[in-house]
Each structure stands twice: as C-alpha cells, then as structure tokens.
Amino acid sequence: MQNPLTEQTLTAALTIAAWLVWLLLAYTVTIRVLTRLIATVSWLRHMPLPTPWQATAGGIAGAAVLGVSSHAITAPPPPPTQPVAAGTLDEAGKPTPPDGDVLADAGISVAGGWLPRETAEQVSAAASLVWLRRRRSYRPRPPGPPSREDTDLAPLPPTVAAVQAALADSTPPPSEPGAASAGSPLLDRPTVGGAFPQAGVGLTGLGAQDAARGLLVTSLLAGRHHPAVSVVVTRPVLDRLLGPTADTLGRRLPGLAVIENLGQAAGFFSGDHPGHGLGGRDQAQRDAQEGNGPPGPILIFDAASVTDSADALAILAITSAAVAVLGRWPAGQTWQVDPSGRTHHQDHSGSAGPRMCVLTQVTATDLLTVIAHPDTASPGPGTSGPSRTPALAGRSPQWEATAQDHPVRTSNDKRRLHLRVLGEPTLLLDGQPVEIRRTAALQVLVFLAAHPDGADTRQLTDAIWPGLPRRSLTGRLYTTLSDLRATIRSTAGVTLIEHSDDRYRLDSTGVTVDLWHFDHAVRDATTTLATDATTWEAVIGAYPADLAARRTWPWLDPIRETTRRHAINAHAALASTSTDAREALAWLQAGIRIDPYNADLHTRAVAALITLGDHDAAEYLRKDYARRLAAAGILPTNTALTTATPMDHPAIPTP
Known part of the structure; x- marks a missing residue:
C-alpha cells in the first residue's frame, strides 16, 4: 500500500517472474538430460557384443543396403505457395514475410488488383506530373490563414497513394518473364510465339x-x-x-x-x-x-x-x-x-x-484520374474551398484553435528538443541530431508536426501505410510508436508524443517545431491590421526549404504544396508592393527558386526584365522555363510568357 504499482515496479516484477520461469525450465531440462544419460550408460553396459559370424553377416547386409540406396531417385519437394496481400511490392525469389506482405512476382499488389512494376512506375510518374501541373498553374495572391485550402490541393486517390508507397525506397526487382506491362512484349507486337498473339x-x-x-x-x-x-x-x-x-x-x-x-x-x-x-x-x-x-x-x-x-x-x-x-x-x-x-x-x-x-x-x-484532363466543371486552380479529406490534405478544422496554444521558439526558450521538418526532417536535442531508427517513426513525427491538433490511429495508418489492410497495421503502428517513445525517453528523458482519446499529438511544452513557427508568421501576416514588408519578410525568413524535402511520402504533397504557396504568396506580395523595379525582380527571382515550375512568377519576372530593358535576359528566362517544363514532361500553357510586357503587370514599377 505504501508503494503502489508504477511502471518501474511492474517491469521489475515481470522480469523476476520471467527469470523464475526460466530457472524452472532449465532445471527440468537438466534433470531430463541426466536421466537419459544414466539410462543410456546402463544399457551400453548390458549390451551383448556380436560374434564374428554375426559381424560378418551384418557387414554384408549393410553393403547391400548402401548399394541399393545410392541409385535411388528422390523428387525435390514442391516449392511453397505464397499468398498475395494487397498494397505490397512483389519481387521474385524472396521469402514471404510473416505479416502477410508477399513478394511473388515483379509487380505491385493493391487492394483492387495487380500491376506490373513498369506500370506502377508510370502511375507514380503521372502522379508527380499532376502536382507539377498544379504548381505551374497556381497564381499567387495575398497570403491567407494557414488553414486555407485550395480545391486543387485535394489528395490523389488512395490507390495511387498505395502504389507510390509500395515503390518508395524500393530496389527494382528482376523482371518476370512474360509479365504484361508497358514496354513489355505485350505492347511491342511480338510474333505468335511471344507474350501476346499477333492476331489478337x-x-x-x-x-x-x-x-x-x-x-x-x-x-x-x-x-x-x-x-x-x-x-x-x-x-x-x-x-x-x-x-x-x-x-x-x-x-x-x-x-x-x-x-x-x-x-x-x-x-x-x-x-x-x-x-x-x-x-x-x-x-x-x-x-x-x-x-x-x-x-x-x-x-x-x-x-x-x-x-x-x-x-x-x-x-x-x-x-x-x-x-x-x-x-x-x-x-x-x-x-x-x-x-x-x-x-x-x-x-x-x-x-x-x-x-x-x-x-x-x-x-x-x-x-x-492521374492522366485525365482536369474536369472543366470543377473550380479553377488556386481557388479556396473545402478539401475532400481535410485530415490528409492540409490543416484540420481544429487548427485555428490549437495552433494558438503552440508558442514559437524564442531566444530564451528552455525546451531542449527541436523538430525540424522544413528541409531534411531531423529531431534535435540541444542542437545535436537524435537518431530515429525507423522510417515510419520519422513519418509519424512529421505527420504530427503538420497536424498540431493530433491524429487518431486510422489517420496515421492510412497515411503511412496506404493500401494495406488496417487490421494488420495497428500492431505495426504501436511498435513504431513504442520504439520512438523509448528512443526519445532514453535520449532526452521526456515523453514527446501524448496519447489521449485515441489521438496522438506532439507535446508542445517539450518540443519546438519550425513548421509551427512558419505558420505563426503566416497568421501574423494575415491578421495584422497594418501589413507591411516586415510581416512578409518574416514569412520568407521562416521558410528555409520545402516540407520534408526529398521525401516521397504520398500524404506529403497536399501539405507541402500548401506550405510552399504561402512562401510564394509572400514573395509575390513583396514584389507587388516594392517601388524599386530591381528589388521587385529580386523578390520574383527568389520566388522562382522556391518553385521553378510556377508560370505566373515567370511571367511577372519576364515583364520585370522587359521593364528594365534587359530583353536578352527575358528571352533566356522564357527558354529556360520551357526547357525545364519539357524535361519534366509537361508543356507550358501560359502564352503570356511569350508576349509578356510591362503593361501586363502594372504593379511592376518603371525604372
């Protein structure tokens, strides 16, 4: 009663009980082995030795048996069957994992079928082009609140996310002979002896x-x-x-x-x-x-x-x-x-x-849907509206209420942990990186940083392991979170992730997040009564790089693009309000470095160069932008790039 159960006492009790069970098992095994040894020794003492005639007959019989056995034909055992699970990367010649992920053929198994690997890679490439086209078509405007969502930021269908997740961080397997895919014999019109008959x-x-x-x-x-x-x-x-x-x-x-x-x-x-x-x-x-x-x-x-x-x-x-x-x-x-x-x-x-x-x-x-032309009946790109899945597309509806409770980092901040997600995701303890062993654990940290109000088990599993059966992922999520908590507790001595009402969230009292600091700057720029250049510069200063740069997690794209657009809006606002043509051009060029695929920024920059009289630089910018789009597999559709003049953008000052 004086020492109630705690985590430490319970752990110690379980450890002692495990040692007692082990000692009992070891004692039982030792007694059984000694008993067998004694019986064997006793039997050997009483075993009669064969006579010379018996030894000769036994040798002849043994030689005959060995001679017959040497010519026996043994059939190899049949190969084990491998069941197929949805949402996995299939590779030939690898054993079946215990959790049901199957590697059977050179392809991708999803909830609604099977795709050859080449087709899956084309799906992933087409999905990337969808986001590049959305970036190209976006037109910057005055920055809005962090919770604002554009209709063209809706996430791609779940099947596409499942294919992207299966391909992420995977090594291309050897192609399966006869697999029908793009570029395979099926589509290359082989002869009758090939994969697909010439006559159909x-x-x-x-x-x-x-x-x-x-x-x-x-x-x-x-x-x-x-x-x-x-x-x-x-x-x-x-x-x-x-x-x-x-x-x-x-x-x-x-x-x-x-x-x-x-x-x-x-x-x-x-x-x-x-x-x-x-x-x-x-x-x-x-x-x-x-x-x-x-x-x-x-x-x-x-x-x-x-x-x-x-x-x-x-x-x-x-x-x-x-x-x-x-x-x-x-x-x-x-x-x-x-x-x-x-x-x-x-x-x-x-x-x-x-x-x-x-x-x-x-x-x-x-x-x-990833290769279909945009629906003309839907709102144009860059328009605000509700997302189909707010939890995964951007900030959830509770963002405005919870974000106010998350203080930003200051010079005298006593919190030792700092989570950096703008750029390469890194957890820092007193400025030194903390090793996160599991990629899924790093995803959890970035996902919770992008959702300060938290996420439940379903949202986390659907985001990190899209396409896989949810019933098989709960244990995997708990293992990931347990390992992450143990790592942070042993390193920093704090509990970084809170869990209440089946929702996980980062403890804002124990960690600072650079994304929260950026969103705080965006909110200040949109709520300040007298907005000036200082507020826009604060937004730009809080944006060192893209969210989780170089990471290909499918759930990232809508949130990453939302964050990037806030930074682009700030650059465009500073260029529009500047009274110096060269300064306006510098802000536009800085915005292009953040998003080199945005057509509107290039159009404004071309107009600014023409205003300054640098027609050669304007022509070079046009051609360079066209080359960049062509290298990405898309063509420029903004004709203003070829006809831009200072009159197209009267906000650009004349020198």
Whole structure:
C-alpha cells in the first residue's frame, strides 16, 4: 500500500517472474538430460557384443543396403505457395514475410488488383506530373490563414497513394518473364510465339474484365506522351469496364477513342504512314513484320463486335499494337484469366500464359484520374474551398484553435528538443541530431508536426501505410510508436508524443517545431491590421526549404504544396508592393527558386526584365522555363510568357 504499482515496479516484477520461469525450465531440462544419460550408460553396459559370424553377416547386409540406396531417385519437394496481400511490392525469389506482405512476382499488389512494376512506375510518374501541373498553374495572391485550402490541393486517390508507397525506397526487382506491362512484349507486337498473339486474343474467366481494364490503363499510361490515339474501344465495352464514370471520364482521357461499332475504328489507322488505311494492308503487314513505322492503337472489343465484323477486324489487327476481345475468339487464341491475372491457353495444351495487369472498376478509375484532363466543371486552380479529406490534405478544422496554444521558439526558450521538418526532417536535442531508427517513426513525427491538433490511429495508418489492410497495421503502428517513445525517453528523458482519446499529438511544452513557427508568421501576416514588408519578410525568413524535402511520402504533397504557396504568396506580395523595379525582380527571382515550375512568377519576372530593358535576359528566362517544363514532361500553357510586357503587370514599377 505504501508503494503502489508504477511502471518501474511492474517491469521489475515481470522480469523476476520471467527469470523464475526460466530457472524452472532449465532445471527440468537438466534433470531430463541426466536421466537419459544414466539410462543410456546402463544399457551400453548390458549390451551383448556380436560374434564374428554375426559381424560378418551384418557387414554384408549393410553393403547391400548402401548399394541399393545410392541409385535411388528422390523428387525435390514442391516449392511453397505464397499468398498475395494487397498494397505490397512483389519481387521474385524472396521469402514471404510473416505479416502477410508477399513478394511473388515483379509487380505491385493493391487492394483492387495487380500491376506490373513498369506500370506502377508510370502511375507514380503521372502522379508527380499532376502536382507539377498544379504548381505551374497556381497564381499567387495575398497570403491567407494557414488553414486555407485550395480545391486543387485535394489528395490523389488512395490507390495511387498505395502504389507510390509500395515503390518508395524500393530496389527494382528482376523482371518476370512474360509479365504484361508497358514496354513489355505485350505492347511491342511480338510474333505468335511471344507474350501476346499477333492476331489478337480472347479473354475469358473470372479475371477477363479486370484484365481488359488493366490493358486499358497500361496502354493509356504508356501512350500519354504521344499525341496519337493509344486505345480504341467500343462504348458498350467501356461502360462495362468503367461503370458509371465511363461517360465523363472517357471524354477526359487523352489517347482514348470511343466508337459505336467496329467499322469506325478504320479512321484511326488512316494517317500519313503508308498502310495505316485499309487499302494498304500488304504494306502494313510488311511494316509490322520488319518493325518499321509507328504501331497502331490497341483494340478492345467484345465477342459480339468480332462476330459482326470479322473481316474488318482481321485487317485492323495487322496494324494495331494488340487486339483483345472480351469472350472467346474462334479465329484466334483464347486465354482464361484468373482474378490474380495469370492466364492459361484455352486449347488442348492448357499451358500457362503471361500474367496480365488486373484491376477492379474502382481501382482502374483511381489510376486513370492521374492522366485525365482536369474536369472543366470543377473550380479553377488556386481557388479556396473545402478539401475532400481535410485530415490528409492540409490543416484540420481544429487548427485555428490549437495552433494558438503552440508558442514559437524564442531566444530564451528552455525546451531542449527541436523538430525540424522544413528541409531534411531531423529531431534535435540541444542542437545535436537524435537518431530515429525507423522510417515510419520519422513519418509519424512529421505527420504530427503538420497536424498540431493530433491524429487518431486510422489517420496515421492510412497515411503511412496506404493500401494495406488496417487490421494488420495497428500492431505495426504501436511498435513504431513504442520504439520512438523509448528512443526519445532514453535520449532526452521526456515523453514527446501524448496519447489521449485515441489521438496522438506532439507535446508542445517539450518540443519546438519550425513548421509551427512558419505558420505563426503566416497568421501574423494575415491578421495584422497594418501589413507591411516586415510581416512578409518574416514569412520568407521562416521558410528555409520545402516540407520534408526529398521525401516521397504520398500524404506529403497536399501539405507541402500548401506550405510552399504561402512562401510564394509572400514573395509575390513583396514584389507587388516594392517601388524599386530591381528589388521587385529580386523578390520574383527568389520566388522562382522556391518553385521553378510556377508560370505566373515567370511571367511577372519576364515583364520585370522587359521593364528594365534587359530583353536578352527575358528571352533566356522564357527558354529556360520551357526547357525545364519539357524535361519534366509537361508543356507550358501560359502564352503570356511569350508576349509578356510591362503593361501586363502594372504593379511592376518603371525604372
């Protein structure tokens, strides 16, 4: 009663109990071993020795047995089966982890199917381009409160995040022979002995429609850098594949041609290239065999269309990249596809074919959104509005109330811990970095720094391990948090992460965060009655680098871009209010260094250079910006870069 249970006393009691159990086990094992030894020695003493005749007979029998055994054939044990879990990176030849993450093939398993690794990398690259386009299109304006969210900052679909997370910090595995993906034999029009028959193939089985969706997504991703049509599909088939979103999404997908019947497909082959028309069948066949000329689009139809227009399809198949038919195809091969994407030839051999990309309706729609043109009905970029998922897109609704309780770092601050997340994430103790052993633990620190009001278990697991079953992640999160707490407690002697009401948050009384200091400066700049250059300079001074620079965690993009836009707004505000043309240009150039993809900053800088009479520098800036966009895979759409004059931006002072 005088010494109630504490964490230390409970630990000591458990340790003593464990030692007692171990001693009991050791005592039992020792007694059993001694008993067996005594019995063995006693048996050896009473064992009769063989006579000479018995020894000779035993030697002959042993030699005969060994001679027969040396010629016996032993079959190798069958390889262990490996189950597939969603949201994991599959690699050939690696053992199955105990938590269910499976490495079976060279691809990515997500909740709604399987993607070859090349396709997954294209999805990740397309997602990066989405954010680059959003950065290019943003138009700076007077800084707003930290909680302000723009509609174009909505996070990408969960499937895209799952693919990005699976690819992050991974080593490319060896390609699986026969895996159908962009750039694989499936899309390179191999011969009949290759992965995809030259005359096309019919798809049947439980995974047939999922495989057709995978072919649709893979082909559009592979052809997104080319202006030509990549996929031709009939409207009934597209409705079956994409469901309710087929009509709206189909109009926004570059490289997709939707036709009513098979006869309309001929128009997509009548280009300048000889043989693209139906009349050049012989030339097209020679080009297909020799590998000359660009391949035609991929054709996806149903069995009814093939039956009605068999002759037209036979001609189109010559110049197409591939032909897939939903259903049996009497004129060619037919594959049976299982839900995992593995194929089997529907002939007498029943041999296995390549593994195809398989996607459910929801998963395919999620992946197609990263290459679809923006919806013209949605608000333009840079407009304010509620986010679809505030907890992951930016600041949560409780931000304004909780942020006021987080004091910023001052010169006489007694708190020894400082969390730096602008730039390379680092936890500092008295100015020295604290080693964080787990990458997930570092993510937890940055996530909680970006959400001062805290996050619950669901938000943390969905952000750090997107796409994986939540039931298998709770224990992983607890292990990560326990290791992080132990590291900080042993190093600094404090509990950095608080936990109450199933919400985790950073203890603001024990740590300072540079992101909180930056948001405090933004809030001061937007709430001060007489805003001057000092408030904007304070915002710029509190922004040393991007949030978690060089980290590719999928949940980071909306918050990182929100923070970057506050810094850009401050630079644009200082340039607009400056009375010196050269000083205004310097602020614009500093803003371009923060975001070298923003078109509006470049337009203002070009106008400022023209105002100063430096036309050569203005022309160099135009070309350099165009080269940068082209290197990133996007083209400049702001025509003001080619026609900017001082009159376009009257706020720029004239020297």
